Amino acid sequence: CILAPVDGASGGKGNLDPSDHHRDELGNGAAGGDGGSRHANGMPGQDDGWLRSVVEHSSEIVTVVDPDGTLRYANPAWGRALGHNPWEAVGKMNVLDHVHPDDLPHVLEQTEKVLSEGGIATNEAEYRFRRKDGSWRWMQSVGIYLLDDPAVGSVVITSRDVTERKEAMRRSEERLRSLADSAFEGILLTDAGEILEANRALIDMFGYATAELVGRSALEFVAPEHRDLVRRNIASGAEDPYEIVGVRKDGTRLDLEVRGRAYSYRGRDVRVTAVRDVTERKRAEGRLREAEERYRTLVEQIPAVTYIDPVDDPDTSLYTSPHIERMLGYTPEEWKAGKLWPKRLHPDDRERVLAADERFEAGGEEKFSEEYRLLAKDGSVVWVREDAVVVKDDEGKPLYWQGIMSDVTQKKRDEERLHHLAFHDPLTGLPNRRLFVDHLGHALKLTRRQGNRVAVLFMDLDQFKVVNDSLGHEVGD
Structure with missing residues (x-):
């Protein structure tokens, strides 16, 4: 084996007598004399000279250590990295005494674990080792346990200085x-x-x-x-x-x-x-949910349809209140899924309302406000008044349309009835004097524009003049 321990005079592990060897500047010597000579650090002699040269010129640190920590061999790279003289340290230094106290428990734990397994085993460890000048260097070591190998009987450790990497x-x-x-x-x-x-x-x-x-x-x-x-x-x-x-x-x-x-x-x-x-x-979200619930409850009690539509797809509704079902017979889900608003516009109002809607979406008007007719689910006509505004963010960017639709069908009926009563006799239903004067005025204006003539036909009822003279024309009419 390359790194076999040296047999001393007593037959145990030890160092050769320095007086029998030449030294180099690190204390490593080459044995002289007989062909069975060995290197002073325990390296085999001439037969394995090329292996010894490889180890001693390696940039990797190679050491041989007894299980109790006694150093048995150290190559020159060990001396260069840690400042110790291998010749002086071999056989005298216990490497465990130079391991940082904070790292020693881990090193001992790993050692005990491998020793308990027996046979040839390998372990790895990173720890700090004290240099001769007292500074610490981080070492990364791989130990090969050859305790059962009679030619070695120790642990061969290959190490690398990883201080710079650690730093x-x-x-x-x-x-x-x-x-x-x-x-x-x-x-x-x-x-x-x-x-x-x-x-x-x-x-x-x-x-x-x-x-x-x-x-x-x-x-x-x-x-x-x-x-x-x-x-x-x-x-x-x-x-x-x-x-x-x-x-x-x-x-x-x-x-x-x-x-x-x-x-x-x-x-x-x-x-x-x-x-x-x-x-x-989460608290803010909770408060918002509570506010939304209160707002939803309030909105859903209003006798009108409230809605929110996205600006990028106005025909799609983000929210439509339940009152849409009472007004037109469609559930909010049906109204939103079918995009029914443009489809249910009354034919006579469609062109006018869609044009107003386009102007509103283009931003030409601050507010959309129109009265028009919608066709209910059962085919009946419902007059509505719609008012809508654009809701914008802090930077003025449109977010969504928000509006309300009120059922004004009864109002329209009342207006039509009042208009009829204003121009017709309530008893007979015949046009009254006011409607006659109104139609006469229109006829005269048309005649003036077109250069035509107009004729008025008077009908006299016997004895009816007495009524007009005594009670007035309004009563007579």
Whole structure:
């Protein structure tokens, strides 16, 4: 094997006597003398010289370590990276003493796990290692456990200095945290539901300190009735937004809009979740619904048809009040689905009303106000008065038409009756003096325009003059 331990005089693992070897500037020496010589760090001699050259000139750090942490071999790359002299360190240094205290438990845990499995095994770890000058370097190591191999009996470790990468990651994480903390939304990182990170907005939202959130299940801060929903969305990896109720530290509840997705964080597959407090929005929506309900109740009691139509398709109704059924016999659904308004215009009024409607839609008139006839479902004629306005947003952009249609059929009948009574005798139904004078006036005007003549025929009734003279012409008529 390339990296076999060195057998000392006692037959155990150890270093060769430095006096028997030449040294290079890092303390690595080449054995002289017999053909069975070995490298001072335990490398086999001439037979495997090419392999020794490969290892010692490698940019990768190669070490051989006993299970208790004693260093048995270190190539020159180890010395260059960490500043230690391999010759001085081999056999004397316990590498575990140079692992950062915060990382040592993880390294020991991984070691124990592999040792418990037995046989040839491999593990990986990232940890900080102390240089000779006291500074720390991040190392990424792969250990091959050859404890059962009689030619090795140790752990062969290949390492790489990843300090620069770690620093770049740290700076990147700091930038991301700065961005996250400046966000208005709460941001949460979880692994299998356990909270790993939380930004400032989320901390303020729930009223906890960071230390009180990290390490706990995110479900603890969800109202019980919504926990199953959150579990399902986490398990399925759902990314669509959904709404839940959260619970603050003081026990108050808040409405939340939540959206999460998978994310790679420090080599782990986690879930990043954006949390938005929509409590005020939900309250406003509730107040709006209450107001709309009161408005709807009021509108539906009005003895007229109220409606809202979109500006881009006026023939389509967004809302038509139920009174349309009492007025024309159509349900609101039938009226909207069939786009019946233009279809039920009276033939004699159609051209006039559609022209007025076009002018209104074109913006030429501030208000639409017309009286016209509609044909009811049963074929009867219904006179209506329609008044409508354009509702605009703050920038003056039209949003929708809003109008009201009143049934004025009775009013029209009353007007016609009054007009008839004004020009006809109520007893006989014959035209009266007023209608005669009106028709005579029209005839005279026409005669003047056309240059014609007009004749008036008088009929005299015997003894009727007495009535006119004594009671007046109105009574006589």
